[in-house]
Amino acid sequence: MTEVTNTALTVRAGAAGDVEEVLAFWSDAAEGTDRRDSADAVRGLIERDPEALLIAELDGRIVGTVIAGWDGWRCHLYRLAVDPAHRRKGIARVLLEVAEKRFAEYGGIRADAMVLDDNTLAHHAWTAAGYVRQPQWGRWVKPLQ
Numbered sequence: 708m709t710e711v712t713n714t715a716l717t718v719r720a721g722a723a724g725d726v727e728e729v730l731a732f733w734s735d736a737a738e739g740t741d742r743r744d745s746a747d748a749v750r751g752l753i754e755r756d757p758e759a760l761l762i763a764e765l766d767g768r769i770v771g772t773v774i775a776g777w778d779g780w781r782c783h784l785y786r787l788a789v790d791p792a793h794r795r796k797g798i799a800r801v802l803l804e805v806a807e808k809r810f811a812e813y814g815g816i817r818a819d820a821m822v823l824d825d826n827t828l829a830h831h832a833w834t835a836a837g838y839v840r841q842p843q844w845g846r847w848v849k850p851l852q
């Protein structure tokens with residue numbers, strides 16, 4: 708696992724012991740979280756791919772996350788979130804750099820993220836990191852449960 712330290716900021720992979728803190732962090736910091744988030748679901752993610760959940764820490768506290776999902780074919784980013792008290796310090800930028808490095812190690816050629824059309828705060832961060840909205844695609848969904 709790649710560990711990156713930028714001043715006091717550390718990015719590491721999340722482990723089972725982080726699950727409750729991550730859920731609490733998402734309820735404060737993330738946008739559009741799935742109401743079916745659960746400790747079991749996050750544990751399942753970590754068991755399936757121990758390097759997917761990236762956690763940024765400052766002084767031992769979670770200040771940012773992103774899920775860097777590599778499924779063997781594509782590179783998908785979820786749950787980019789930064790503590791409101793620590794925004795505009797480059798934490799999202801560092802998290803995305805670590806995620807992209809992970810994807811590159813697997814040979815991924817393109818990363819993507821689902822971003823709400825009215826989440827202009829996120830648009831700034833994704834644009835700054837080099838991501839571009841593709842207007843020709845839409846999201847097609849079907850609930851499975």
Ligand SMILES: CC(C)(COP(=O)(O)OP(=O)(O)OC[C@H]1O[C@@H](n2cnc3c(N)ncnc32)[C@H](O)[C@@H]1OP(=O)(O)O)[C@@H](O)C(=O)NCCC(=O)NCCS
Nearest residue numbers: 737738787788789794795796797798799800829831832835
């Ligand atoms: C979007 C989010 C993750 C950005 O995190 P962040 O750590 O504040 O972002 P960074 O400090 O790394 O910003 C990187 C660049 O993005 C742009 N940016 C980020 N926030 C911005 C804002 N509020 N206004 C304008 N530009 C912004 C800037 O270019 C910035 O670089 P700069 O500060 O050197 O100018 C954070 O605002 C957040 O958690 N929002 C709520 C959750 C969310 O919407 N997540 C995205 C889901 S798709």
